[in-house]
Amino acid sequence: MPLIAGIDIGNATTEVALAQDGRFIGSGIVATTGMKGTRDNIAGVVASLQQALNNTPWSLQDVAKICINEAAPVIGDVAMETITETIITESTMIGHNPQTPGGVGVGMGTTIAVEKLAALSEDRFAQGWIPLVGEEMDFLEAVWFINEALDRGVNVVAAILKKDDGVLVNNRLHRPMPVVDEVTLLEKVPEGVLAAVEVAAPGQVVRVLSNPYGIATFFALTPEETQTIVPIARALIGNRSAVVLKTPQGDVRSRVIPAGKIFIRGEKRGGEADVAQGAQAIMQAMSACAPVRDIAGEAGTHAGGMLERVRKVMASLTGHDMNTVHIQDLLAVDTFIPRKVQGGIAGECSMENAVGIAAMVKADRLQMQAIASELSARLNTLVEVGGVEANMAVVGALTTPGCAAPLAILDLGAGSTDAAVINSDGVVKAVHLAGAGNMVSLLIQTELGLSDAFLAEEIKKYPLAKVESLFSIRHENGAVEFFREPLSPSVFAKVVYLKEGELIPVDNQTSLEKIRLVRRQAKEKVFVTNCLRALRLVSPGGSIRDMTFVVLVGGSSLDFEIPQMITDALAHYGVVAGQGNIRGTEGPRNAVATGLVLAGDAKK
Numbered sequence: 038m039p040l041i042a043g044i045d046i047g048n049a050t051t052e053v054a055l056a057q058d059g060r061f062i063g064s065g066i067v068a069t070t071g072m073k074g075t076r077d078n079i080a081g082v083v084a085s086l087q088q089a090l091n092n093t094p095w096s097l098q099d100v101a102k103i104c105i106n107e108a109a110p111v112i113g114d115v116a117m118e119t120i121t122e123t124i125i126t127e128s129t130m131i132g133h134n135p136q137t138p139g140g141v142g143v144g145m146g147t148t149i150a151v152e153k154l155a156a157l158s159e160d161r162f163a164q165g166w167i168p169l170v171g172e173e174m175d176f177l178e179a180v181w182f183i184n185e186a187l188d189r190g191v192n193v194v195a196a197i198l199k200k201d202d203g204v205l206v207n208n209r210l211h212r213p214m215p216v217v218d219e220v221t222l223l224e225k226v227p228e229g230v231l232a233a234v235e236v237a238a239p240g241q242v243v244r245v246l247s248n249p250y251g252i253a254t255f256f257a258l259t260p261e262e263t264q265t266i267v268p269i270a271r272a273l274i275g276n277r278s279a280v281v282l283k284t285p286q287g288d289v290r291s292r293v294i295p296a297g298k299i300f301i302r303g304e305k306r307g308g309e310a311d312v313a314q315g316a317q318a319i320m321q322a323m324s325a326c327a328p329v330r331d332i333a334g335e336a337g338t339h340a341g342g343m344l345e346r347v348r349k350v351m352a353s354l355t356g357h358d359m360n361t362v363h364i365q366d367l368l369a370v371d372t373f374i375p376r377k378v379q380g381g382i383a384g385e386c387s388m389e390n391a392v393g394i395a396a397m398v399k400a401d402r403l404q405m406q407a408i409a410s411e412l413s414a415r416l417n418t419l420v421e422v423g424g425v426e427a428n429m430a431v432v433g434a435l436t437t438p439g440c441a442a443p444l445a446i447l448d449l450g451a452g453s454t455d456a457a458v459i460n461s462d463g464v465v466k467a468v469h470l471a472g473a474g475n476m477v478s479l480l481i482q483t484e485l486g487l488s489d490a491f492l493a494e495e496i497k498k499y500p501l502a503k504v505e506s507l508f509s510i511r512h513e514n515g516a517v518e519f520f521r522e523p524l525s526p527s528v529f530a531k532v533v534y535l536k537e538g539e540l541i542p543v544d545n546q547t548s549l550e551k552i553r554l555v556r557r558q559a560k561e562k563v564f565v566t567n568c569l570r571a572l573r574l575v576s577p578g579g580s581i582r583d584m585t586f587v588v589l590v591g592g593s594s595l596d597f598e599i600p601q602m603i604t605d606a607l608a609h610y611g612v613v614a615g616q617g618n619i620r621g622t623e624g625p626r627n628a629v630a631t632g633l634v635l636a637g638d639a640k641k
């Protein structure tokens with residue numbers, strides 16, 4: 038009864054396939070412990086193996102041989118290079134999304150402390166006035182000041198409040214006007230300067246102040262001055278309310294931070310790319326240098342710092358010298374990050390251009406050998422480093438009913454996207470590329486400005502809906518679903534995701550459409566790009582058209598939309614893609630672990 042176990046240590050999960058006399062008898066899956074390819078993985082390996090054994094009469098002592106994968110970790114995908122930044126050196130705008138601005142419309146006038154309205158001389162009544170209300174003042178008192186001024190004929194056109202009383206104030210005014218509230222740094226708003234205040238109707242966004250020519254019209258700006266306020270207008274796009282102040286010293290600009298260069302050393306040629314040129318330039322340089330040996334960043338820049346960090350983390354975890362850690366692949370994607378506008382008055386954010394990068398470290402056979410020996414000593418069994426993941430994945434994928442060589446596979450994991458082709462003689466060609474599920478979650482998290490990585494992971498995995506009434510929801514595809522029992526008031530009017538029949542609210546002010554768009558784009562940017570890139574590299578003739586069938590395996594092929602996206606993209610090349618079903622029972626999971634067992638068995 039010799040038992041043999043194949044164990045796939047992944048960036049996210051450690052999977053086990055367990056076989057006895059050439060027959061599979063169990064599987065296990067647990068979250069990977071520690072960084073892939075390091076000693077910390079052992080705890081997860083043991084737990085996963087134990088799980089696979091749980092449904093069998095055997096125990097750890099009965100396992101005669103274990104085959105582990107040659108693991109190449111993907112790290113550094115947390116690094117985002119900001120390439121633009123909006124800086125306001127003088128207080129020149131307020132553009133935020135308070136929950137409750139009051140009124141609607143645009144008002145243009147001079148700022149004044151609310152209590153000073155009473156002291157205005159009559160000849161100044163007609164010019165527009167915008168009172169500033171600090172936190173020490175009760176809203177009723179502020180209303181009294183404004184109404185009293187209006188009654189005397191003072192032309193009050195808008196108001197700016199520190200506290201969140203916008204609606205309370207507006208409801209009591211004798212004349213409707215835009216009221217912006219929650220301006221936390223109100224004391225930084227100078228008195229006696231020209232200002233424009235805009236509040237959009239509920240469900241709408243500001244139109245006048247998010248348009249540079251709109252601002253130029255109000256302040257009678259010259260073409261040169263209009264140039265300098267473009268960043269303000271850009272930062273105000275999508276807000277419900279906005280204030281633009283004209284201060285003589287106002288100095289707003291969008292500047293490009295030197296993001297630095299990336300140097301690529303290929304087997305045949307080297308190349309470089311400027312991070313500020315965006316993802317496309319980087320990926321072009323990458324493909325020109327394929328196959329890549331190592332990647333470095335320019336010293337003293339963001340890019341350099343990021344790639345060196347990757348090397349450093351790996352070196353410290355494996356106890357090797359930094360110079361021996363090679364970065365073998367990198368995926369760059371264009372993205373946006375909400376960044377605090379420097380000099381803003383109400384905690385404004387502006388979406389800045391950025392490049393997200395996932396970097397993969399070359400698998401280190403010696404390191405894997407060390408893990409194998411330690412595991413061997415611990416379990417008192419034979420442990421072998423079985424083989425390269427993608428090669429094993431093909432072997433595993435071939436257990437899918439209806440599959441036979443020649444065949445191509447795509448293993449969509451957490452850290453890497455792997456591809457392999459096997460021809461009719463059984464010869465395998467494989468690649469291992471950086472960027473997969475973790476990168477998608479990271480893009481969702483940053484583009485939606487979520488503080489919580491778990492929420493981003495959930496948004497990636499589950500479809501959205503909007504709760505329209507206590508008895509109905511509208512799914513993201515437009516379908517309406519009714520319920521017999523009333524829904525919980527906690528989800529009312531919220532955007533929710535549907536997880537195993539449960540409605541979970543997304544407590545974020547972003548609209549369903551925006552979340553869906555960000556989610557789908559993140560998946561396309563990572564998986565469609567990587568799948569095409571990977572298939573091109575393994576295709577015998579260098580063209581995706583040479584392939585007919587592609588089997589999708591790995592955790593990310595369980596996604597509710599990624600397989601369709603890839604099928605669609607490959608259909609243009611006449612390639613048919615479908616989800617694998619490993620051993621006819623495991624779905625797209627367990628391919629590498631199953632392949633390790635089969636390869637290990639064959640070696641005997």
Ligand SMILES: Nc1ncnc2c1ncn2[C@@H]1O[C@H](COP(=O)(O)OP(=O)(O)OP(=O)(O)O)[C@@H](O)[C@H]1O
Binds near residue numbers: 073473
């Ligand atoms: N139901 C699901 N829908 C969408 N994505 C999913 C689902 N289940 C798992 N995933 C994603 O699959 C990924 C994990 O896949 P897998 O376990 O194959 O990776 P791994 O082998 O650990 O990583 P790698 O091969 O890169 O080392 C994670 O990014 C996870 O978010």
Ligand SMILES: [Mg+2]
Binds near residue numbers: 048448
């Ligand atoms: Mg994997």
